[in-house]
Amino acid sequence: VQLVESGGGSVQAGGSLRLSCAASGGVPSSYCMAWFRKGPGREREGVAGVFTNLRKTYYDDSVEGRFTMSQDNILNTVDLQMNYLKPEDTAMYYCAARTNCYSGSWTWTYEYDYWGQGTQVTVS
Numbered sequence: 001v002q003l004v005e006s007g008g009g010s011v012q013a014g015g016s017l018r019l020s021c022a023a024s025g026g027v028p029s030s031y032c033m034a035w036f037r038k039g040p041g042r043e044r045e046g047v048a049g050v051f052t053n054l055r056k057t058y059y060d061d062s063v064e065g066r067f068t069m070s071q072d073n074i075l076n077t078v079d080l081q082m083n084y085l086k087p088e089d090t091a092m093y094y095c096a097a098r099t100n101c102y103s104g105s106w107t108w109t110y111e112y113d114y115w116g117q118g119t120q121v122t123v124s
Contacts, residue, residue, distance in 0.1 A: 001025050001114045003095045008119030011085055015123070019080040021095030021116060026076050032101035033071060033078045036109065037091035037121075046107035047093070048080060058106050062088070085123045092118040 007019040019035070027033065034049030048059045048069035057069050068081045078095060096112040104111050 001027055001031075001097060003097060003114055003116035005093060005095050005116045005119040008093060008121045010122040010124065013085060013087055013123055015085050016081070016083045017085065017121060019082065019093055019095075019119060019121070021078040021080075023076040023078070023097070027073075027097055028099075029073055030101070031097045031099055032106070033069075034096045034098070034106055034112065035069060035078075035080045036094045036096055037089075038094070038118075039088070039091035042091070044094070044109055046109075049096075049106035051101055051106035053101065055101075060107075082121070085121075087123045090121060090123050092120050094118045 002024040004022045011017055032050045035047040036044050037047050038044040046060055047063055048067055050057050066084045071078045095116040097114040098112045
């Protein structure tokens, strides 16, 4: 599975961006997908992710209500719609996939088996 992110760029505070993650080779429907980000001087952190057999989408508190994650199993894409962007959202954003949707937490980076190269988002 290869994951490739796109859609990053520079935007003013209050603006919107839509990130997309394309999975070549397809992602089995049993996999759980997530978006992470790494900002300047910060650890990689979970932004949004699908977890558990309920396939519930979880969001970090800092993006709840502003970001929406969606998945298209036919096109093999996972999108992250980001609205009302803030300067603190500036980061490299990564798409990730895990085969085990039950252990640990959706935010644990080491639980993910596949990662994209990232796409930069800059908010000024």
